[in-house]
Amino acid sequence: MTSLTVPPAFLSRLLRKKPVELLARDLSGAEDAEHKQLKRGITPFQLTMFGVGSTIGTGIFFVLSETVPTAGPAVIVSFLIAGLVAGLTALCYAEMASMIPVSGSSYSYAYATLGEGVAFFVACCLILEYGISAAAVAVGWSGYLNKVFEIVFGAGLPASLLSAPLVADGYSLSFGGDGILNLPAVILVLLCSMLLIRGATESARANAIMVLLKLSILVMFIAIAVTGFSSANLEPFAPRGFAGVSAAAGTIFFTYVGLDAVSTAGEEVENPKRNLPIAIIAALVIVTSLYVLVAVTALGVQPAAEFGGQEAGLATILQNLTGSDWPALVLACGAVVSVFSVTLVVLYGQTRILFAMSRDGLLPELFYRVNPETLSPVACTVVVAIFVALIAAFVPDAVLWELTSMGTLVAFTVVSTGVIVLRQTRPDMPRGFRVPFYPVLPLLSIVSCIYLLCNLNPATYQLFAVWLVIGGLFYVAYGMRHSRLERAGEAGKS
Numbered sequence: 001m002t003s004l005t006v007p008p009a010f011l012s013r014l015l016r017k018k019p020v021e022l023l024a025r026d027l028s029g030a031e032d033a034e035h036k037q038l039k040r041g042i043t044p045f046q047l048t049m050f051g052v053g054s055t056i057g058t059g060i061f062f063v064l065s066e067t068v069p070t071a072g073p074a075v076i077v078s079f080l081i082a083g084l085v086a087g088l089t090a091l092c093y094a095e096m097a098s099m100i101p102v103s104g105s106s107y108s109y110a111y112a113t114l115g116e117g118v119a120f121f122v123a124c125c126l127i128l129e130y131g132i133s134a135a136a137v138a139v140g141w142s143g144y145l146n147k148v149f150e151i152v153f154g155a156g157l158p159a160s161l162l163s164a165p166l167v168a169d170g171y172s173l174s175f176g177g178d179g180i181l182n183l184p185a186v187i188l189v190l191l192c193s194m195l196l197i198r199g200a201t202e203s204a205r206a207n208a209i210m211v212l213l214k215l216s217i218l219v220m221f222i223a224i225a226v227t228g229f230s231s232a233n234l235e236p237f238a239p240r241g242f243a244g245v246s247a248a249a250g251t252i253f254f255t256y257v258g259l260d261a262v263s264t265a266g267e268e269v270e271n272p273k274r275n276l277p278i279a280i281i282a283a284l285v286i287v288t289s290l291y292v293l294v295a296v297t298a299l300g301v302q303p304a305a306e307f308g309g310q311e312a313g314l315a316t317i318l319q320n321l322t323g324s325d326w327p328a329l330v331l332a333c334g335a336v337v338s339v340f341s342v343t344l345v346v347l348y349g350q351t352r353i354l355f356a357m358s359r360d361g362l363l364p365e366l367f368y369r370v371n372p373e374t375l376s377p378v379a380c381t382v383v384v385a386i387f388v389a390l391i392a393a394f395v396p397d398a399v400l401w402e403l404t405s406m407g408t409l410v411a412f413t414v415v416s417t418g419v420i421v422l423r424q425t426r427p428d429m430p431r432g433f434r435v436p437f438y439p440v441l442p443l444l445s446i447v448s449c450i451y452l453l454c455n456l457n458p459a460t461y462q463l464f465a466v467w468l469v470i471g472g473l474f475y476v477a478y479g480m481r482h483s484r485l486e487r488a489g490e491a492g493k494s
Contacts, residue, residue: 002414014117016485018108018360044275046204051209051262051276051283054345055255060218060294060336061144063252063316068307071248073299074238076292078248085452086256088283088445089412091435092419095275097263098432099422105263106411106418108351113425120479122414123357124228124471126463129407130261131351131384135391136404137342138185144335145184147315151329157184165394171425184375185392193385194342196351197371197378210341217334218290220327221314222297228321229300239304253405256287261349273432278409347388351380361487362479406456406464409449416445 016276042050066073096109107126111119163179195206238245262280269275294314304318315335319328354375354430358367367380419442421433435441480486 007324013118013480013483013486015115017113017115017395018119018485020112042204042269044270044279045190046208046248047269047275047279048282049208049211049287050204050345050348051279052215052286053207053341054261054349055283055287055342056211056214056218056290056338057482060255061140061338064295064298065307067248067251068299068304070251070336071239071244072236072239072453073234074245075252076247076295077245078237078252079288079291079295081245081249082252082256082452083284083291085445086254086412087288087447088441088448089256089286090280091384092412092416093263094280094414094433095431096422096436097276097280098273099429105261105349105353108356109418110414111417116362116480116483116485117475118414120357120362120475121468122411123353123362123406124468125407125410126353127350127407127465128470129411130346130353132391132407133187133404134343134346134350134388135185137339138188138388138392139182139395141188141336141339142182142184143341144332144346145340147332148329148336149159151325151332181393182417183393186389188340188343189347189385189389189392191341192347193381194346196348196381197376199334207341207344208336210344214334214338214341215286215290217331217338217429218294220334221318221331222293224327225297225301225321230299231300232343233300245490246452246455249483250405250409250452253452255291256284256408261345262277263292273430309435347381347384350384351377354380354384358482361482361484362475364478403460403463406453408462409453413446413449413453416442416449421469422440 064075067078071078081411093106100108100112105126109124110122142157142162144398150156159366160180161183163182165179165181211312235419240247256470262283269279298314298317301321307313315332318331319325322328354363354367355361358380367377367383369377369379371378421438422429423438
């Protein structure tokens, strides 16, 4: 029997790394009008709001209805576990971002530390993470928008325009749904894309305003909900034991995509080596604190059995508690604005990752073109908008949540590994921030991410594997041959 061997040339291509110096040189931009440097104008406060804006909204406005049936009131512990794992990873992100402040986030970090093959694999995870989460959030947005219509006009939107024509049986999709398409989700994606086309600075400014509004709304929810708190609603606390808590934590983890989104702004933030670590850690503290407070008060007001399948859950809780429409209306309107900011930042992160991949030659040049007036990748934004809008229009969100967590956890694992690799291979390289208690914390981050991965639905792995096979075929057929490093090698030979 003959053994399978990997050709040396193929293996060397998979393992070739992009020098950190070349990553830094990319910050200077190209000379031609279509490939200029991205505009650097995002302030530290706006960057922190990017992290908060792309995180708060998904995890607290929607995910309770998905995770409380799994974990019961112990979903509070699930939030803490997810926050702890995200905190360990945030420290690793902070170190990497202070060393390599470029677009591309964990894709760029993997390219510099683990090689082109791993970087492309991470990019596939990030495309899944951002594209799918943007679609999932847009689908959830429809429920809160419909709640606003019901309160204000006495009737919601037609059911056929609020749900997808596809239905999910586990993770199998088939036609047979009552809807034609999820129209509000499509409109949301298109509106966010129009704002992104205007430029990153304008988008960051609008996002900061929306984030401050959403924080005020959530503080209002906590203040009202605590008046109806009953400890009896927290019993039984963990009906499915720690297995349920762990499974819920794995699902919740996708909400921390905001930490990765912060690092995608490396080329557009002021003084990135200082401000990226500050924004990442500040966003984590704000997000985790609010998640836990809202989860505790929501579960103290409403029995866990009522969360399953509940749309516009927080607004409904306030409506039932107060017997009045105005608190629910304020919260529903806040959720509409909140989820707009989530979708905005997630779409932003997706476009910057594709921009970095295209600059490296792993994707067609289209994604690297920058509008000379707005200094934003317009063509890339349009392609992403179409892709996400189609998913949001026709695919139910039940299929999307865990796939996003899968992509997020894999990307976080690679970033933590990258910290260890660079500490060993480039110990003298300047770092604006260092992970404390090295190597214990990076190793804990890796182990924690792997643990949460093990608690995801087995069917998620099947869909994830299909996606990676598609990505691998594209890399072999196009990315490997058009890589910037490949062209540099050929030029060197000649």
